Amino acid sequence: MSKKKMQFEVQENESIDSCLERMKKQGYMPVRRTEKPIFQEVVNGNVTTYEPVGRQIVFEAIRAE
Template sequence: MNKKKLLFELQENESIEECLNRMKQQGYTPVKRTEKPIFQEVKNAKGTNYEPVGRQIVFEARLIE
């Protein structure tokens, strides 16, 4: 029994198209895309800074009926 909604995270070294194809193979269609920045802590003499180093892309998908 499949869940009605699932979250699919874009894997490292995977294109968005490959992720969408993976969803389709499992019987899901995307309904929402969320991007979150990934930060790295950088400490220096003045204190701690946070610099963006990447992003996390997550698709919310619904079961195709």
């Protein structure tokens, strides 16, 4: 028996649509989308700043009955 809930992360060279299609092929339906920013540490002299360089998109999905 497969899991009722799963998380699908949009891969680096993958579009959101292709991630949703991959989810559908495995028999899951999205219920929630979360985005987390990805930061890079930048040091200028003795000052450290954090700059956004990307984002991580994760879909929470349930089994489609």
